[in-house]
Amino acid sequence: xxxxxxxxxxxxxxxxxxxATVSVDTWDVWRTSLLPALSIIAxxxxxxxxxGLPFTNxxxxxxxxxxxxxxxxxxxxxxLRLLAYIAIGTMFALIIAKNVQSLTAQFLPxxxxxxxxxxxxxxxxxxxxxxxxxxxxxxxxxxTLLKLQSDILEAVIARKNAATFEAAQSTAVRPxxxxxxxxxxxxx
Numbered sequence: 001x002x003x004x005x006x007x008x009x010x011x012x013x014x015x016x017x018x019x020a021t022v023s024v025d026t027w028d029v030w031r032t033s034l035l036p037a038l039s040i041i042a043x044x045x046x047x048x049x050x051x052g053l054p055f056t057n058x059x060x061x062x063x064x065x066x067x068x069x070x071x072x073x074x075x076x077x078x079x080l081r082l083l084a085y086i087a088i089g090t091m092f093a094l095i096i097a098k099n100v101q102s103l104t105a106q107f108l109p110x111x112x113x114x115x116x117x118x119x120x121x122x123x124x125x126x127x128x129x130x131x132x133x134x135x136x137x138x139x140x141x142x143x144t145l146l147k148l149q150s151d152i153l154e155a156v157i158a159r160k161n162a163a164t165f166e167a168a169q170s171t172a173v174r175p176x177x178x179x180x181x182x183x184x185x186x187x188x
Contacts, residue, residue, distance in 0.1 A: 004137065011130040018125025019118040024101040027124050031094045034128060038094075041135050042087040045080050048138065061152065069148070076141060083134045090127030097124060 061069070097120050104116040 007130055007133045007137065010133050011126045014129035015122040015124075015126030019122035022121050022125065024097050024117050024120055027094065027121060028098040031097075034094055035091055038087045038091045038128070038131055041131050042084050042091070044135065045084040045087070045138070048142070049077060049080055049084075065152070079134070080138065083131065083138070086127055086134075087131045090124065090131060093120070093124055093127065 100120055101113075101117050104113040108116065
């Protein structure tokens with residue numbers, strides 16, 4: 001599986017912006033909207049993982065094709081697992097963020113409480129951005145997988161049709177070509 005830049009660059013960038021501009025109180029207000037969205041993402045990932053190998057007939061593949069598809073799907077499943085963990089972790093962080101802020105404000109010096117709030121905001125921004133970027137990639141990956149599945153099934157049908165045609169041609173009675181016996185002789 002190729003390494004893509006978006007899930008590496010965009011989430012920390014969003015996290016830095018969040019740390020600089022979004023308070024934990026704002027995250028607490030957004031929580032009611034973000035929890036269902038992250039839940040849907042996590043549920044979608046679980047459904048995608050449960051789907052397993054989308055090709056049920058190994059006869060459709062040449063060995064090297066199957067190994068390539070299998071390797072790609074294993075890499076996708078690892079990244080989907082990470083996405084599910086991050087989505088669930090971000091949901092948990094959204095739930096406890098306000099309490100963490102309150103406790104740090106109550107028991108830590110002001111500078112430590114402010115630093116903790118920025119770190120919490122950075123973490124939440126990074127987690128939400130990662131989930132959104134990766135779910136977009138999952139959708140695009142599934143579209144690519146659907147195209148691959150279509151191409152493989154088309155190749156299987158073409159191979160079967162070619163085999164049927166060759167079998168029909170090999171058993172067909174071929175009548176002689178009309179005029180073949182006099183071909184090349186002088187016409188009188």
